[in-house]
Amino acid sequence: MTDDASAPTHPSEDWFIDADTHITEPPDVWVDRVPARFRDRVPHVERSADGVDQWVLDGQPFYNIGLTAVAGWPEPFPGGPRNYDECHPAAYDPAARLAYMDDEGIWAQVLYPNVASFGGQRFLSFPDDELKLVCVRAYNDFLRDWAAADPRRLVTIMSTPFWDVDAAVAEVRRGAEAGHRGILFTGEPHRFGLPFLADRHWDPLWATAQDLGLPVHFHIGSGDTASSFTPERVAATSTAATFAYTAIEMFLKNGLQVADLLMSGILPRFPDLQFVSVESGIGWIPFVLEAVDHNYREGRVDRTSEWDRMPSEYFATNVYACYWFETAATTEMLGLLPADRILFETDFPHPTCLYGNVHERMEASLAGVPEYVRRKILWDNGAALYGIAAPEPAPVRA
């Protein structure tokens, strides 16, 4: 970290791109952005008698805002701030976010939700289809408003009404116009009674995303998570053990979703479409690629691919994945991973995020990694994927 105006001009030597962070949605997301007749029906925040800020729908609290805004909080999950006043302001306020990014040398952050779940699947539980769509649109509008603090540095990933593929296509077109740089999707549509990922049902969405150059994102926890963190499991173990188990379940489910994607035929049909596995880690990738190729080959009459290439080869051209806590993966496994496909993230301000130790963890993960690979992971890959321009001239950091 330097305040020297003669700092290196290539941003990757000083600034990096953070490929996965979350916004602690402020209270006005929906109430200020839906037509008047919906205003009383959308999620809003109420503070409980004991000072807990909760999202409420139809009179029912369904999400404590502090649960996923814990950066810097001393107690582990499920501890956390009770309300916005106790949160790190960078969780919900874009100016504070940019100041935090300056402090950490983060030039750009990719922004994901909390309230509507990591695949936007909570919208599905809203009472009627019109309300669902209105709320998806309002969320996407909110994201652009938030990013207006510095659209170069705040990269927004839009939600979709994925339960209606035509509506999803229309919203993606609208979102591209508005400046969104990616699409949030569920990695397990079949868990919601929708067609499998491979089903041609989704082709209009993939075609639109490809046309618009918008990558599709599978954030962990984008599927059915109902059976993961249960009171029964906590009772049999502990909160900490259940928390860790649930994390592994989410990571490995993304591994399975990547296998599903590689087996779907989507990538041969849409060769320019990009997918991103977010917050999943990367250490499972070499295994999944080798296992997919082996089992697919063994299942085919002629032991060759029905497509131009083997499944794993599509990963190397069409799939990205993000890591943060791993150190072994990058130093020992990079020989097995395409370096063009790896993104670094902090997951701010979530439980287990890198906070206060960002550079320490980053350096631990990149020890012994060649400079050109380091640059790909910290800058080039994200810059190319999201169209992030290097600051010119490089701004001086405080």
Added chain:
Amino acid sequence: MTDDASAPTHPSEDWFIDADTHITEPPDVWVDRVPARFRDRVPHVERSADGVDQWVLDGQPFYNIGLTAVAGWPEPFPGGPRNYDECHPAAYDPAARLAYMDDEGIWAQVLYPNVASFGGQRFLSFPDDELKLVCVRAYNDFLRDWAAADPRRLVTIMSTPFWDVDAAVAEVRRGAEAGHRGILFTGEPHRFGLPFLADRHWDPLWATAQDLGLPVHFHIGSGDTASSFTPERVAATSTAATFAYTAIEMFLKNGLQVADLLMSGILPRFPDLQFVSVESGIGWIPFVLEAVDHNYREGRVDRTSEWDRMPSEYFATNVYACYWFETAATTEMLGLLPADRILFETDFPHPTCLYGNVHERMEASLAGVPEYVRRKILWDNGAALYGIAAPEPAPVRA
């Protein structure tokens, strides 16, 4: 391969231990081994009009024997022999199995089921509790009969009536007397309405297994597999793609079961108890261990373990895992894996098993691996785990 009587005396230089194979159960397993009053109610084999040998229970065919006896069969899954006559005889006949093992340089094989599912969970669907128990016991008796062809070389893993922990303890004690060298268990008891793996409910079983020195085995596919290989997924993709997807799901589910085990507190409570992840591959292990430690630490107030060691460290003393198709894993990842914990397997005679290419795949996976590690993987680890004695003097192979 040599027929020279002066071949190296240490068996690992010539013979290896195959840690996962399956028996294509012959027709007499149950009908010849249950009390007379059950004889008409247990699974038996009927040949259909088109020559397909099927296991039948209560008049309903439920398993085609050729589905999992495909070694050497030219067509991929779901192709396969119609009946015993078309199977490789080593699938179902112990003398033929030993001859095949001689040909391949396999000194010992560990033997798993087909008909009762890979965790023995099909017994659960049998009509009543008495019949379930009778069938488990008959299966275990059958295994010992089959292994009598050479008990030194045919290592049997007993099933248990795991839906009744007291009955399971009694059967494990009976099985140990009979010569079984391990216990088959489901990695997901909670999927069958039973307590979580971590629940103290299971402690009598773990205590018994520890007392008797019997390792507990999680073979892939030991949980709820109902939603894996579905006609809907095949319709959306292809048989080969669904086959590969399902394989990855089974492998990664074992990864999750290992995480569950490490978070269960079982290993600190039963420090001499051993678990084996069978047919799961090994390439996901470094990731799962790092991810478990990170997330567990972050979930704890003091960022330390509630046990003597971190979860990953228990893997290194209490968990084994078996691989077969991976080549990258052993050469590139061995720095991240405890070599004492890795077993090599062929999965004979299953789809995707190593057959006709056993030594080619083995050598590809061990290229560049130090000799002492090779020896651990091919001999020492399995010999120690199952008490397999080296042949003295080394037999001469034909």
